Amino acid sequence: MQQPENINSLAAAVSYNKGRESGAHDGYEEGYLKGRANAIVARNSATFPLRPLHIMYVSSGKQYPYSPIDQAIITTLRGMVHQVTLADPRQQVADIAAHVKPDLVLALDAMELPVNQVDEIRKKGIRTAVWLTDDPYYTDTTAKMAPHYDHIFTLEINCIDLYHKLGCSSVHYLPFGAYPDHYFPLTVPSTVRREVNFTGSAYWNRIYFMNPIMPQLMSYNTGINGLWWDRLENYPQYAHKIEVNKWHGPEDTNQVYNGTKIVINLHRSHLDDSVNNNSKLKIPAASPNPRCFEICSASAFQLTDVRDDLARFYKAGEEIETYSTSQELIEKIEYYLTHERERQEIALRGLERTMKEHTYTHRLHQMFSILFP
Structure with missing residues (x-):
């Protein structure tokens, strides 16, 4: 039986008002967060005598x-x-x-x-x-x-x-x-809206790490961009979410970082003989990559694999978050997607540490x- 027109109109009005209230709340929260982030940048900008x-x-x-x-x-x-x-x-x-x-x-x-x-x-x-x-x-x-x-x-x-x-x-x-003119918290909403993102080349260690968890990872609103991601086992299944062989400059990357809830950082391996020129000494890497500082400088929440010297720069669980296995990565993605305030506070503390020490x-x-x- 067809509903009377006034009932449909009432339902539409209720739905509209709920959507409007939700949008206003989300807009207020985002604006408040961006305001806090930009205040951190303003009060911590480093200057030294000429x-x-x-x-x-x-x-x-x-x-x-x-x-x-x-x-x-x-x-x-x-x-x-x-x-x-x-x-x-x-x-x-x-x-x-x-x-x-x-x-x-x-x-x-x-x-x-x-x-x-x-x-x-x-x-x-x-x-x-x-x-x-x-x-x-x-x-x-x-x-x-x-x-x-x-x-x-x-x-x-x-x-x-x-x-x-x-x-x-x-x-x-x-x-x-980090160079704060390239990576910084935006004052307006980002053009990108993602839950999870990874930006970087698909070195073989990254492929081996990602292959087993791709179904879970791509069940979120996830984006990936960089060289060689067509190496993935089931790449055609995820191709619509992956920008292959596309370099993002700082402006585009900053948009991605600002518009993503969880930015993954996964360091390359020192043992990849197909791209490395470290074949004689095979010196292992202990220090964080430049991306580690850039993600934090954009006031983004970073989930990074552990490097031995990372603790010199950021406190895990306070200014940055870490993982050691692919399963731990998925578990922490699930946790921080449902603990928004905790995730945001870590990102803000990571931004402040970066502005104070790591530009x-x-x-x-x-x-x-x-x-x-």
């Missing part, structure tokens, strides 16, 4: 994902020292250094920079430093490069002994950090405190 230094910066010479790091370091440098001269590894870097006479030539990655250029710079009495971006995954190459520099900065704590044994006298542990400003201040005490 140093009377002239730094010649030699970029990686590579494209994404290195180019955003180059941009972050260049912009940060310009706010910290009196003068910055830029160079590309394909240029005659030694001639440029001889002409501008900087206090320091700092190279990022340096795999594209010929070591004979570095030798020429040092012969002119100009100090050199390299910030190695991919330790320990390319130690077969970096072991040959490192002795040509005055100062070595590595983002992997397990590589310090290697460079000391090679005769490098000035070796320092300096992980990457590129902090890292370069640490570098200059070592080189120019």
Whole structure:
């Protein structure tokens, strides 16, 4: 029997009002959270006195994902020292250094920079430093490069002994950090709405880890993007949720982090001989990857696999959350999707720790405190 029209109208009105109240509540909660996050950023932005230094910066010479790091370091440098001269590894870097006479030539990655250029710079009495971006995954190459520099900065704590044994006298542990102009809490709703997300290349250890839990993982509103994810066993089944071979720049990645309830971080393996250049020494990795700091800088809740040196940077269960097995990952996803307030508070504490200690400003201040005490 057809319902009277007034009953249908009443039901529609009740449904509309409930939806409106729910939307208003969710909007208020999101706005309140974003307000707290941006207040944390405002009161913890790092500033240091301008140093009377002239730094010649030699970029990686590579494209994404290195180019955003180059941009972050260049912009940060310009706010910290009196003068910055830029160079590309394909240029005659030694001639440029001889002409501008900087206090320091700092190279990022340096795999594209010929070591004979570095030798020429040092012969002119100009100090050199390299910030190695991919330790320990390319130690077969970096072991040959490192002795040509005055100062070595590595983002992997397990590589310090290697460079000391090679005769490098000035070796320092300096992980990457977050660049708050790239990764930050948005003031408006993100264009992305997900429960779970993973951004990164599908190295084989990630494939082996994800394969058994893909049905559970994809039962949520989950997104994945990066290279090689068509390696998954049942990739066609999940292809509509996976962006294969698509690099997200910082702007898109920040949208994803801001619009995702749980961002997964899963580090690559030092034993993947198909992509690594760590075949001789097989140095294990203990330090967190750059993504660890970037996720927190976006005020996103991070669920990361355990690295031995992670506790130096974040407190597990307070500023970040961890897992050791694929089953534990699923269990914690289920828990934190149903404990929203707890998840949000951890994300905010992770943001605050990052802004206080783990930006590129902090890292370069640490570098200059070592080189120019």
